[in-house]
Amino acid sequence: MLKKLAGEVWKPLSFSGWRHLRNRYAVSSTGRIASYKKNVLDDGKLLSGSLTTGYRTLNLHRPNNKGTLYIHREMAKLFLKRSSAAHKYVVHLNHNKLDNNIKNLKWATLEQMIEHQQGSPAKMAYKEKQANKTEGLKLTATQVKKIKKILNDKNRGITIRKLAENYGVSEMTMYRIKSGENWARIQKEP
Secondary structure: OOOOOOOOOEEEOOOOOHHHOOOEEEEEOOOOEEEEOOOHHHHOEEEOOEEEOOEEEEEOOOOOOOOEEEHHHHHHHHHOOOOOOOOOEEEEOOOOOOOOOHHHEEEEOHHHHHHHHHOOHHHHHHHHHHHOOOOOOOOOHHHHHHHHHHHOOOOOOOOHHHHHHHHOOOHHHHHHHHHOOOOOOOOOOO
8 A cells, every 4th residue: 555645646657568467557746656456555566666877767578568668758748748749858857867756857859958968967067077187188288279270270281180190189089179079178379
């Protein structure tokens, strides 16, 4: 028997092959998951699920199907309305992938999801770490300034491939320097 939390709403999961399983499954508006036979509150058992790339999942063995159900996606399907067909992704507003409370979930477009991910604390910490990295670098700040000046010269007489060879780095590194993905903090020489 499950104790219902204040304001909690339970909804049954319906997915391909669910009728072939011994138990039924449900999720609550607070993000809890349960299996049950007849009624989730009367004979339900709370499940912790599994973790797949940081997300809470249920791994169910269904005929002719992959078994993994991402709980946040299932909850969004049941509890949230999509603004449009382009809203295919579900984001965690507080960036905590384990907080599946319905108040923390939102449908998003690809662009919105990417923008949301760029603002995550983990991504910000990574960017800060990379920006302040001083060990293990193949190039110095002085070299990067020179490279940026060459790359931005409309009349440069050297290919990106040759420039990469001259500095002992990959072509991709040169493209990343040019786009600002790498070494963004370094300004080109005047």
